[in-house]
Amino acid sequence: MAPNDSAQITGETGETGGVPAGRRRAARYVVPVAVAGITAATIGLVPALASTGDPDLPKISAAELIEKIAASDTEQLSGTVKITTDLGIPSLGGLGGSAAGTFAPKGGAEGGGSAAEPTGRLMELASGEHTLRVAADGPDKQRLSILDSAAEYSLIHNGDEVWAYDSASNEAYHATAPAGAAKGSEKGAKGKDQAAPKDLPATPQDFAQEALKAAGDTTSVTVDGTARIAGRDAYQLVIKPKQTGSTIGSIKVAVDSRTGTPLKFTLLPSSGGKAAIDVGFTKVDFSKPAASTFDFTPPKGAKVTEADESKAAGKDQAHKAPKDAKDLKGLGTEPNVIGEGWTTIVQLDTGGVGPAAASKDMPAQGREFMDALGDKVDGKFGSGTVFKTRLVNALMTDDGKVYVGAVTKDALVKAANAAK
Template structure:
């Protein structure tokens, strides 16, 4: 996708032993995080043929999206994501569990299978069916439907609940705690997490905000999405070096609400991300939709208790004392779709050469993602997806962007 605030993916998570251990491969796992940040709600176009609608310019359609004030809706969604990654099943366990020392907090596994910080990571690959509902900024619900179970994330006022029917476990937090954990809250920009887009409208707003003189914006006919008439808005990079070929947004002709968001990679093949509604209703959802009481016998984990053990088992700080380990703001190299964000690893943090002691599954995941590269900058490893790539040099520099590996190497060479 066009450049956005995804640059913060290299920042170190200091919430406990598991997260400090995760610094060993924060960049490659963060690549998944960025990809996960590109996840929301998805449907296939109906086969009834394209509707006949009045002509509209690209600028008029953008203004129509900006004027849309849809806050109430319910519907069904499919999410299809193909980042060209190894399976992400269990990646949440890597981030919050198997990275933690065995016998430490959490025993090397997440505190609760209902914890959103690990569960939502599963949306980073494959195809998923969701049911969604929203009634203003204080009430949202997302339910992930699985073969014989369902995972639900509910925000109602100050309460955030998550429930995993497969394990009969629930997670509860207040809005402020929930946002820190990755659940929705009052200040969130999306349904699925803090600063994480979760509807086609949120994806569209981010893409349009980044569109400028480096972007071609056109209207490419009409479509039917979830039984509704829509215009097709198409964004394409004018620059070389981006991993994005195009972004297509189906915009509801009546309300201006984006109904479908499709991101196609410059490498060709199926879409990296296909997000939209299969069914949608803009009426007010029933108030009971956002009610939740844990079933009898459910294990309930409170948000303020979830990582208490992690806080109690503090790791040794990197060299440099209390302030060490914090990353400085990134330097932006280039602009638009070919922008690269450059970081310097915190003092004492591992570099691309430092992989000793990684869990077996983590090392295998890195091996599948990484390619060794060299240049004027020296040597390093490029961690790849079909959308976001990251170069970690052997001397601790990090370059990230929705750009090709060659563009990353060029940026690293130019920074010398």
């Protein structure tokens, strides 16, 4: 196997492996997992495929590989993606399932909306193991299907039509999307919200695009060998935080050597153990999918819910999780961002009581869940509870302040103390 350049990307010399700073800035893509999304931002995926031997590929630097990803123009593909989640959230026992699964409603009669409503169904990817079939043909044609043992859920975008169908309930969801809405923006040409949800990543490309956004002073990026993924030769790009206090240990992106398309994305927590986020193709084909792949007609007898009806009833908002600090305004005061890079913490004041008082009114199972997730802490700020996952943690003080980030418990307590 040919050795690969392991030059780090830093902000100290103005150059990256001989690449001028201007060019480096053009490839600023590495960013920590969004700290405000908590559960939604920490969707994880299982290893896609065991390596079948490391291929011998030409030497490439980290900067060159990042530019190869940025320059990738792959718009046509189809394949199978394996998904799992391991956030370390305890089971709720009698309540059934994991915490993530319990708090990700599935719609239907239980959730008050259609069982086929996309955002609620895609939230299910936040827990357990899943197999997806994906296909794309340019910015206006995509299909994603979640395969269960006895059912299938599909989301199809074809031009200005968006359909979602749940075979288990025989329910369909229909919306319209502006032409070209999927390309580069969540809003279409007329500024209308895109009907096909983009909140939750579901393929290696999605995760890589989120993780490769701002490679800067807080990040080390290297090329660490090669791999064979889904029958394709790939380079391994390794991204690590330089800062201490992050819950993220490293991110590895397997990049197709020919197309520059990410084939696998793996995130390891700093606490060790198996991957918390790991998504990869088990099969992939870069040829044009058949046009019929994106055709859909509701089966006979299917219940069809129009997006306008769901929106008017407020049902399409029921499952949406915050994507960033801007989405947290409704939880209290204007969010305050503390720090930068991998140790960024979002602070806000709910103006209400903290977890100690709130838990008094909870049923026994609710208190049990809160206690299982939380550690009682004290400091200059007073007292509170740190609620933990393997990636994103949140400190809720007893006077109603919240500190949340992909950082350790100690980092949250330090930030709360400094804010007093």
